[in-house]
Amino acid sequence: MTLNSKVPEGPLEDKWENHKFNMKLVNPANKRKYTIIMVGSGLAGGSAAASLAELGYNVKCFCYQDSPRRAHSIAAQGGINAAKNYQNDGDSVMRLFYDTVKGGDYRSREANVYRLAQVSVNIIDQCVAQGVPFAREYGGVLANRSFGGAQVSRTFYARGQTGQQLLIGAYQALERQIGLGKVQMYTRSEMLDLVVVDGKARGIVTRDMVTGKIESHAADAVVLGTGGYGNVFYLSTNAKGCNVTAIWRAHKRGALFANPCFTQIHPTCIPVAGDHQSKLTLMSESLRNDGRIWVPKKAGDSRAPGDIPEGDRDYYLERKYPSFGNLSPRDISSRAAKEVCDEGRGVGPGGLGVYLDFADAIKRLGESTIRERYGNLFEMYERITGENPYKMPMRIYPAVHYTMGGLWVDYNLMSNLEGLHVIGEANFSDHGANRLGASALMQGLADGYFVLPYTISNYIAETKPQTISTDHPAFKQVEQEVADRTSKLLAVNGTRTVDSFHKELGKIMWDYCGMARNDAGLRKALELIPPLREEFWRDVKVTGVNADLNQELEKAGRVADFLEFAELMCHDALMRTESCGGHFRTESQTDEGEALRDDENYTYVAAWEYTGVGNQPIMHKEELEFEYVHLAQRSYK
Amino acid sequence: MHLKLHVWRQANAKTTGKIVSYDAPHVSPDMSFLEMLDVVNDGLVQKGEEPIAFDHDCREGICGACSMVINGIPHGPQRATTACQLHMRSFKDGDEVYIEPWRAVAFPIVKDLIVDRGALDRIVAAGGFISVNTGASPDGNAIPVSKNIAELAMDAAACIGCGACVAACPNASAMLFTAAKAAHLNLLPQGQPEREDRTLRMVAQMDAEGFGNCTNYAECQAACPKEIDIQFIAKLNRDLIRANLKQGNQGTGEVK
Numbered sequence: 055m056t057l058n059s060k061v062p063e064g065p066l067e068d069k070w071e072n073h074k075f076n077m078k079l080v081n082p083a084n085k086r087k088y089t090i091i092m093v094g095s096g097l098a099g100g101s102a103a104a105s106l107a108e109l110g111y112n113v114k115c116f117c118y119q120d121s122p123r124r125a126h127s128i129a130a131q132g133g134i135n136a137a138k139n140y141q142n143d144g145d146s147v148m149r150l151f152y153d154t155v156k157g158g159d160y161r162s163r164e165a166n167v168y169r170l171a172q173v174s175v176n177i178i179d180q181c182v183a184q185g186v187p188f189a190r191e192y193g194g195v196l197a198n199r200s201f202g203g204a205q206v207s208r209t210f211y212a213r214g215q216t217g218q219q220l221l222i223g224a225y226q227a228l229e230r231q232i233g234l235g236k237v238q239m240y241t242r243s244e245m246l247d248l249v250v251v252d253g254k255a256r257g258i259v260t261r262d263m264v265t266g267k268i269e270s271h272a273a274d275a276v277v278l279g280t281g282g283y284g285n286v287f288y289l290s291t292n293a294k295g296c297n298v299t300a301i302w303r304a305h306k307r308g309a310l311f312a313n314p315c316f317t318q319i320h321p322t323c324i325p326v327a328g329d330h331q332s333k334l335t336l337m338s339e340s341l342r343n344d345g346r347i348w349v350p351k352k353a354g355d356s357r358a359p360g361d362i363p364e365g366d367r368d369y370y371l372e373r374k375y376p377s378f379g380n381l382s383p384r385d386i387s388s389r390a391a392k393e394v395c396d397e398g399r400g401v402g403p404g405g406l407g408v409y410l411d412f413a414d415a416i417k418r419l420g421e422s423t424i425r426e427r428y429g430n431l432f433e434m435y436e437r438i439t440g441e442n443p444y445k446m447p448m449r450i451y452p453a454v455h456y457t458m459g460g461l462w463v464d465y466n467l468m469s470n471l472e473g474l475h476v477i478g479e480a481n482f483s484d485h486g487a488n489r490l491g492a493s494a495l496m497q498g499l500a501d502g503y504f505v506l507p508y509t510i511s512n513y514i515a516e517t518k519p520q521t522i523s524t525d526h527p528a529f530k531q532v533e534q535e536v537a538d539r540t541s542k543l544l545a546v547n548g549t550r551t552v553d554s555f556h557k558e559l560g561k562i563m564w565d566y567c568g569m570a571r572n573d574a575g576l577r578k579a580l581e582l583i584p585p586l587r588e589e590f591w592r593d594v595k596v597t598g599v600n601a602d603l604n605q606e607l608e609k610a611g612r613v614a615d616f617l618e619f620a621e622l623m624c625h626d627a628l629m630r631t632e633s634c635g636g637h638f639r640t641e642s643q644t645d646e647g648e649a650l651r652d653d654e655n656y657t658y659v660a661a662w663e664y665t666g667v668g669n670q671p672i673m674h675k676e677e678l679e680f681e682y683v684h685l686a687q688r689s690y691k
Numbered sequence: 692m693h694l695k696l697h698v699w700r701q702a703n704a705k706t707t708g709k710i711v712s713y714d715a716p717h718v719s720p721d722m723s724f725l726e727m728l729d730v731v732n733d734g735l736v737q738k739g740e741e742p743i744a745f746d747h748d749c750r751e752g753i754c755g756a757c758s759m760v761i762n763g764i765p766h767g768p769q770r771a772t773t774a775c776q777l778h779m780r781s782f783k784d785g786d787e788v789y790i791e792p793w794r795a796v797a798f799p800i801v802k803d804l805i806v807d808r809g810a811l812d813r814i815v816a817a818g819g820f821i822s823v824n825t826g827a828s829p830d831g832n833a834i835p836v837s838k839n840i841a842e843l844a845m846d847a848a849a850c851i852g853c854g855a856c857v858a859a860c861p862n863a864s865a866m867l868f869t870a871a872k873a874a875h876l877n878l879l880p881q882g883q884p885e886r887e888d889r890t891l892r893m894v895a896q897m898d899a900e901g902f903g904n905c906t907n908y909a910e911c912q913a914a915c916p917k918e919i920d921i922q923f924i925a926k927l928n929r930d931l932i933r934a935n936l937k938q939g940n941q942g943t944g945e946v947k
C-alpha cells in the first residue's frame with residue numbers, strides 16, 4: 055500500500071487556496087440528494103455537522119451523551135490559538151505554523167499545519183459572529199493571553215471555560231440545523247462498527263443506548279469526529295466515556311492507524327488520592343505563570359512544605375531550563391516531574407506529586423490579585439483535595455491528557471478507506487509528536503468549519519456516490535456481528551468487573567508505555583496484554599441485558615477495544631526507537647537527558663494496518679518532507 | 692466512614708420505581724460523590740445485581756451530565772458544586788443519604804437516576820442561536836463589545852444545561868435555563884437582529900415542553916452549580932414584553 059498524502063503542488067502559502075479553486079463543486083440543488091454521517095458532536099463533529107447542513111447536505115449526527123452539548127470538548131479550559139496578531143507582537147500565520155511544527159518535534163505534515171494556521175483567523179471571526187463571549191479589553195476589542203510556552207499572545211479565551219463556550223457556539227449552530235430539519239440528531243447512540251462496501255465507507259452500525267436496538271445507517275460519506283483515546287490508561291483528564299471504539303472498529307475494517315503511541319502527558323493535574331480514583335482533574339496550565347514548581351532536595355524529606363527552608367528546596371524547572379523555567383513545554387515539564395519523583399523526592403501520598411507554590415506570587419502581588427487571576431481554580435482545587443492553596447502549595451502530578459495519534463488521513467482529511475473522513479482529535483494530522491496548548495480547539499474547529507466542508511464536497515462531486523440501502527447484505531452482516539459481540543459480552547458471566555480489567559490495563563500502559571518507554575518495558579507490556587485480554591473474555595462479569603440502558607455493557611464494549619488497541623500502541627512505541635515530543639525512549643536521550651530525535655531514520659508517519667487480534671500489525675510509512683522548516687534539536691534552556 | 696444510601700431504582704420509563712437501601716462502608720473523605728457510587732456499584736456487580744444507573748461524563752463540573760437530587764437538594768449540599776465535584780468530606784459517618792433523579796414532567800425518567808433532558812435542547816433549537824452560516828462573518832474585532840456587556844453575557848453563558856434549576860423549582864419551571872440561554876445572545880450586539888424572534892420562540896417552546904410556570908421561588912438560583920443569577924429571568928420578561936409589543940402579539944408567548 056502506498057500512502058498518498060495528496061498534498062497539493064505549489065508554494066506553501068498558496069497550496070490551500072489553489073486546492074480550493076481546483077476542487078470540484080456539488081450543485082446546490084443536488085446537495086440535498088446526499089447524506090453524510092457525522093459521528094461525534096464535539097468541536098470537530100458539531101461544527102462539521104452544522105456547516106455541512108448549512109451547505110444543503112442531509113446530515114445524520116451521532117453522540118453517546120444525552121445531548122450534543124456535552125461532548126468532551128466542553129471541558130477545555132485554557133483557550134484557542136489564532137494567528138490574528140491583534141497584539142501587534144510579531145505573530146503571523148508563518149509563526150504559528152512554525153511554532154506548531156517545532157512544538158510537534160518535527161513529526162507533522164507541513165502543508166496541513168500551514169493550512170491550520172491560515173484558517174485559524176477565520177475561526178475567531180466565526181465564533182464571534184455566533185456570539186461566543188470571548189474575553190474583551192476595556193476598549194471592546196478581543197483580549198489575548200500567552201499560553202503553553204508561546205512567546206506571543208495569540209490565545210483567545212472565555213474565562214476558564216473556552217471549550218464550553220466554543221462548543222456552545224457550534225452546538226447552537228447545530229441545533230439550528232436540527233430545528234430546520236437538515237440534521238437528524240441521534241443522542242445516546244454509540245457507533246459500534248463501520249460498513250465498507252467495495253472498499254468504500256458506506257455507513258455505520260449503532261446501538262441505541264436506551265433500548266439496545268442495533269441499527270444500520272447508510273450514507274454517501276462517513277465522518278468520524280469521535281475524540282481521543284487517552285482512556286486506554288484508565289486514568290486521564292478525559293471524560294469517562296471517551297473511547298477508541300469508533301476509530302478502532304474502523305481500523306479493523308481497513309483504516310490505517312497513525313502514530314498511536316504519541317500521547318501527551320499534561321504536567322499540572324491533581325494527583326491520585328486513592329484506589330477509588332476514577333479520573334484525573336486538570337489544573338489549568340495558566341497557573342504556571344505565577345506558581346513555582348519545587349520538591350525537597352533530599353529524598354524522603356517528610357517535613358511539611360512550610361517547614362522546608364529555601365535552601366532545602368529544588369526548583370528543578372528553573373534550575374534546568376533557566377530561560378523557560380516553570381513555563382517549559384508540557385512534555386519536558388512532565389518528564390522532569392516524573393524524574394524527581396522516581397528519585398524519591400516526590401511529595402504527598404505515595405510520593406507521586408510535586409509542589410506548585412504561590413507563596414512568592416502572593417507576597418509579590420497580594421492575595422487579592424492571585425484570587426482575581428485564579429480564584430476559580432483555587433476553589434476547584436480545594437473542593438477536590440480539601441487543602442487551601444492560599445495557605446499551602448498545591449500538589450500536582452502529570453496525567454494523560456491528549457492523543458496526537460489517530461486514524462491516518464490525507465490532506466483532504468480522508469482516510470485510506472474511500473469515503474471515510476476523520477476530524478478533530480480522532481485523526482493524527484496536525485500535532486506531530488506533541489501538541490501545543492490551545493491548539494486542539496483550533497484544529498477541531500478548523501477541520502469542522504473550514505476544511506472538511508470543502509474536501510468532502512470534492513469527494514462527493516468526484517465520485518457521485520449512489521446511496522446503498524441498509525438492506526444491502528453488507529449491513530446485515532455487520533449488524534449480526536455487532537449483535538453477536540454484544541451477546542458474547544453478556545454471556546461470559548465471569549467473576550471480575552469491567553473496571554477491574556480497565557484499571558489493570560491502565561496500569562500496564564502507564565508503567566510501560568507512559569511517560570518514559572524502553573525496549574524491555576514495551577516487550578513486557580506486549581507479554582502482559584494478550585493474557586489480560588484473554589482473561590477478560592473468559593471472566594468478565596457484565597450484568598443486565600442488551601435491551602435496556604446498560605452502562606456496564608457500554609463500558610465492557612469500550613474496554614474490549616482498549617484491550618486490543620493497547621497492543622498496537624506498544625508496537626508503535628517499540629518500533630520508534632527515537633525519542634520525539636511526548637514519546638520518550640530512555641535509550642535515546644542527549645547527554646543532558648533530553649529527548650533525542652533520530653531524523654535520519656524516523657522522519658515519517660507510522661500508519662499501521664490491522665492483521666487480526668493479537669497479530670503483528672503491518673507498518674506503512676509516510677515520509678515527511680520539510681521544505682520550509684529547518685529541523686533542529688528543540689531547546690528550551 | 693459508613694453511610695446508608697436510599698436510592699431511587701426504576702428499570703425504565705414504563706415501570707414504577709421505588710427507593711432501595713444500600714450500605715456504603717469504607718467511604719473515604721477524598722472520594723467524590725460519584726466515586727462513592729462507583730464503589731457501591733462495584734459491590735453490586737460482584738453480587739450479580741444491576742448497578743445504579745446515573746448520567747456522568749466529565750466529572751469536572753462542566754459537561755452538565757451528572758444530575759441527582761441528594762438529600763432533597765439538586766447536586767447536594769455544597770454551594771455552586773455539581774454532584775461530580777461534591778466530595779465525601781461533606782458527609783459524616785453514619786449519615787443517611789437519599790439519592791433521587793430530577794423530578795419534572797418535562798424530564799421523563801429513563802432509568803434509575805437518569806432522565807431525558809431533550810426538552811432543553813429543543814428550546815435551543817427553537818431559537819437559541821444567532822443565524823450565521825459558516826464563513827459569513829466579519830473580522831472578530833469589527834464588532835466591539837464593551838467589557839461589561841461581554842462579562843454579563845459570559846455570566847449567562849456559564850450555564851451547563853444540567854437542569855438542576857428545573858429540579859429545584861416547586862413548579863418544575865425551566866425559566867432560569869431559558870433566561871440564561873436567551874440573555875447570553877440577547878445581550879450581545881451580534882444577537883440584536885433576532886432578539887425578539889428568539890425570545891418568543893424559546894419561550895413558546897419552553898411552554899410546549901410542559902415546564903411549569905415561574906412564580907419567583909428563586910430555588911433555581913440556589914441550586915444552580917454555576918450560580919446563574921435570577922436577574923436574567925427579569926431580563927427575559929422584559930425582552931418578552933418588548934417582543935410582544937414590537938410584533939403586535941397578544942397573548943402568545945407570554946410567560947405564564
Ligand SMILES: Cc1cc2nc3c(=O)[nH]c(=O)nc-3n(C[C@H](O)[C@H](O)[C@H](O)COP(=O)(O)OP(=O)(O)OC[C@H]3O[C@@H](n4cnc5c(N)ncnc54)[C@H](O)[C@@H]3O)c2cc1C
Binds near residue numbers: 116134216246281492
Ligand atoms: C480537561 C481538558 C482540557 C483541555 N483544554 C484545552 C485547551 O485549553 N485548549 C485546547 O486547544 N485543547 C484543550 N484540550 C483538548 C481538546 O479539548 C480536545 O482535544 C478537543 O476538544 C477534542 O474535540 P473533538 O471534537 O475531536 O472530540 P470530543 O469533543 O471528544 O467529541 C467526541 C464526540 O464523539 C462522540 N463519540 C465518541 N465515541 C463515539 C461512539 N463510539 N459513538 C458515537 N459517538 C461517539 C462523543 O459523544 C462526542 O460527541 C483539553 C482537553 C481536556 C481533557
Ligand code: FES
Binds near residue numbers: 750
Ligand atoms: S459529570 Fe460533567 S458536570 Fe458532573
